[in-house]
Amino acid sequence: MRIGEDSRKLLRLAVERKISKIVIAYPDRLTRFGFKTIEELLRPFGVEIVVLNHEDKDPREELVEDLITITSHFAGKLYGMRSHKYEKVVEGVRKLLEDP
Structure with missing residues (x-):
């Protein structure tokens, strides 16, 4: 998986515990694929992801x-x-x- 500069910065901030919450309009604004994986990755660092417009899909x-x-x-x-x-x-x- 190729991670862009913004994603690396976000991960670095999480690991350094400089952020506690990420607010996004839709899940695909954070990542096109693997949103739940990103959530699980950030959770141990105390980072909560808040999705404002979450569509429930089967x-x-x-x-x-x-x-x-x-x-x-x-x-x-x-x-x-x-x-x-x-x-x-x-x-x-x-x-x-x-x-x-």
Whole structure:
């Protein structure tokens, strides 16, 4: 997992116990993937994450969104974010996940 400079700074502040609360509008503003893991990682350092607009989703819906996020990320790397191939890959994954 590649961590950006802002994320490293946030983790450093948590480890140094310089923050106790993170307030975000939506979970994906903190991380695109693995929100619960970040929560568990920060908890031992006394950091609480407060989500102002939390949408309740069933496990299947969360899994579908996670798979689309992962696929979008790697398709973007492979084909470029503006290419037709990228959109085709993401649409194909959506169709596969929607079929029972």
